[in-house]
Amino acid sequence: MANIKEEQVLDALRNVMDPDLGKDIVTLGFIEDLKIDGGNVKFRLVLTTPACPMKNKMKSEAEDNVKKIDGVKDVEITLDARTPSSREPEEAFPDIKHVLLVASGKGGVGKSTVAVNLAVALKETGSKVGILDADIYGPSVPAMLGVRAQPKVENKKMVPPVVFGMPVMSIGFLADDDQALIWRGPILHQVLTQFVQDVTWGCLDYLIIDLPPGTGDVQISLAQLVRASAALLVSTPQDMAFRDVKRAAVMFQSVDVPVIGLVENMAAFKCPHCGEETVVFPSTNKDGIRHITDDIWVETLVGVPLEPAIAESSEQGVPMVLAHPDSSTAKSFTELAGKVAQKLSILAVKSEQPVASGKTDQ
Ligand SMILES: Nc1ncnc2c1ncn2[C@@H]1O[C@H](COP(=O)(O)OP(=O)(O)OP(=O)(O)O)[C@@H](O)[C@H]1O
Ligand SMILES: [Mg+2]
DSSP: OOOOOHHHHHHHHTTOEETTTTEETTTTTOEEEEEEETTEEEEEEEESOTTOTTHHHHHHHHHHHHHTSTTOOEEEEEEEEOOOOSSOTTSSSTTEEEEEEEEOSSSSSSHHHHHHHHHHHHHHTTOOEEEEEOOTTOOOHHHHTTOOOOOEEETTEEEOOEETTEEEEEGGGTSOHHHHHHOOHHHHHHHHHHHHHSBOOOSEEEEEEEOOSSSSHHHHHHHHHTTOSEEEEEEOSSHHHHHHHHHHHHHHHHTTOOEEEEEEEEEEEEOTTTOOEEEOSOOOOOSSEEEEETTEEEEEEEEEEEOHHHHHHHHHTSOHHHHSTTSHHHHHHHHHHHHHHHHHHHHHHHHTOOOOSOOBOO
16 A cells, blocks of 8 residues: 655645635645554644634545545544734733724614623634623623622732633723713723733633723724724614714724624514514615725624513623523524634734734634
8 A cells, every 4th residue: 555645635635725714724834743644644723713613614625635545544633723813912912812892883782792792602612712891881791791700919910700711801890880981081091001901811812892882082092002903893783873883983994993894783673482583673784785985894794683582691691692502693693703703813814923822722
């Protein structure tokens, strides 16, 4: 039997494309620790995120291609991920690969709900995730996650409580709502800087930040302070609400933060008795793309229905994704997590930052 050569295996693997990055998995450097022992071929397939929704497809394509090589009896592939960063290593949060802002121009559209469910859905894929509730006007993340502990102070830095496996920090831990509302100008900036910089997060793949509603100085300062990788917008689907989304998208463009997409929340009412969905708000968004200006547009990544169970689970401090994991709404959040992870990976690979050294096994 002819000896199988490393080059033969790599050539076979060149037939497998990463559909998001538009290159094959060998060119992308995803194959590591390739070992050939007689007819047995073994390697690690190291993707750009543990949350990649295509991971099983790529793994089985890789296996099929290697099995076609004459003499190959067994193929053992270990899936792994090393998240590249779209951020400069020396910036705020050096050990965090992606910082995602969840924002909207408007209040009460479901930003915090989306932020916590997205975070949990990313965590469920094996990613390391943290949540920062930066809503100085009404921090609601601790309640939505049922956080009872306060941050500890170690080496003059705050160590966030860990809830559902995620470190969680909230402006609500530092001040009550009334106090936060009266902060202005330089004091506000000082508080926000401390709040952002003096926290021990550890190594994270994703830090999800729940921004306060609006498109003013506070949001701009925060986006710059945290050196955000990208923003995800949340809106109810009616055209009236969409005007605020436009303002938010233009604001992010002015500070060079790419908008990776839109979540249309409360898109339809889902009846808790029969499960039927009724459209609540009229929308002119037919093709999944929202045009903002000639050169700005956002893609709707998912629609989330208006569903009593979402509000109930928030009240109980257990996000929908964990409280009702088999519901179609939980699946929408899982779909959102996959899309967000894909978009952030594309941004990171395009920005051609060197792959950060921290490794995340899944
Ligand atoms: N799809 C949904 N179905 C049912 N209830 C929802 C849905 N999305 C959000 N809610 C509820 O609506 C209320 C507002 O949501 P949430 O607090 O997430 O909005 P927000 O945009 O963060 O608000 P704010 O601007 O005040 O921070 C909450 O009680 C939440 O549980
Ligand atoms: Mg909120």
